[in-house]
Amino acid sequence: MAERPEDLNLPNAVITRIIKEALPDGVNISKEARSAISRAASVFVLYATSCANNFAMKGKRKTLNAGDVLSAMEEMEFQRFVGPLKESLEVYRREQKGKKEARKDKDKKTDSEEQDKSREEENDDDDERLEEEEQNDEEEVDN
DSSP: OOSGGGGGGGOHHHHHHHHHHSSSOOOOOOOOHHHEEEEEEHHHHHHHHHHHHHHHHTTTSSSSOHOOOHHHHHTTHHHHHHHHHHHHHHHHHHEEEHHHHHHHHHHHHHHHHHHHHHHHHHHHHHHHHHHHHHHHHHHHHOO
């Protein structure tokens, strides 16, 4: 686990970016307020992880999954976030599926190209053998 409580904090750059996206233009935030938000976000993440871990343990699993996190959000009484989280999860899964299919298509294309190359090489080898045989036949006829 973490050696110091500060090790559990989220990166300041990430917190700053999230804060800037949430606030309207022209609004500034003090360093102290940013630090407080960072600590609060870290506590929230740890609490959500702990609740999700309880659901995984009830399911006799050691790995947290998306369902555990969604159940934890409901248990923590953050139901209003469950819908948007489910939508984001579906978008993520579609993106991953698209990437996986694109990778498969690329692999298939690469495999077929390699097969075509090996066929061409085999044909070239066959052509060379035929030429050698023809030359040998011609030499035998000349002799």
